[in-house]
Amino acid sequence: MPKQPETSDKLTFVDPSPIARRLLWHLFSIGSRRLAQPDHHQRFEKPGAHLFWVQSGEGELEHEIGRFALRRAKKVWLVDMGKPRTYIPVPGRHLTITGFRFGGPGLEFWHEEIRGDGNAEFMLDDFGFVKQSYNELIRLVRRRPTGWEWQVHVVITNMLGKLLMSRHFLDSPHAELPEPVVRVLNAISANPLRDWKARELAAVGKVSYSGLRALFQKSGQGTVHEHIQRARLDQARLLLADKRLSVKDVAAQLSFSSEFYFSHFFRHHTGMTPTEFRQHLKG
Secondary structure, eight states, X not given: OOOOOSEEEEXXXXXXXXXXXXXXXXXXXXXEEEESSOEEEOTTSSOSEEEEEEEEEEEEEEETTEEEEEXXXXXXXXXXXXXXXXXXXXXXXXXXXXXXXXXOTTHXXXXXXXXXHTOOEEEOSOHHHHHHHHHHHHHHHHHOOTTHHHHXXXXXXXXXXXXXXXXXXXXXXXXXXXXXXXXXXXXXXXXXXXXXXXXXXXXXXXSOHHHHHHHHHHTTOOOHHHHHHHHHHHHHHHHHTOTTSOHHHHHHHTTOSOHXXXXXXXXXXXXXXHHHHHHHHOO
């Protein structure tokens, strides 16, 4: 009997346009992989995220955030491609996974939410929607009608919306925020590049610093400092996605005194340097 191949790929690769890379959810590849042996991927080997499901067989996914059983079900997995991962078929059997690898502005925020939730696995009641969306993506990639990259963006957006709804992320009622907190959040959103200080934000909120700190914690917003740092980090990621800006330019726009201090800040919060982050964004 001939030796069974370790992998058998039926993938279509996509080279996104510059405008799609900057503004839209965009595809890097789409299709199926048939595995007969464990398939390991190193950190930063590929950019983006992998959204997939099991077509046939069974096995396991070993990832930084956990180990997940892979078998046919109404489930999809959303995996950060920037982290080490291994797809492991049951010994002596194959595992076929189908899905697509994609990127887009704000993808890191999705990874953070999922890591915070501690689970890359999503149970979906309407699995027919997933297959219909996948078939539509295949059609768009193969035929490439006018505006096809925008249509890809819409299809992926709708699929990601299903993931949010499956976890009830958007269902929980939120208590009305105190007016000082609203004023502070609005000020940060209106000028996200500013190097805000907690005490000057207290003046914006028209309360004392200790009063603002207590209101933030009581309303579930964490500390004022944490919110400022998170907003700066979000802006850093968005600016680094613009290849026209050097790392030094990004540091200057965010009011860091030097590129060195910006790089230290970014690595402390993300575990990677700005240059590594940019490399991860490339297709």
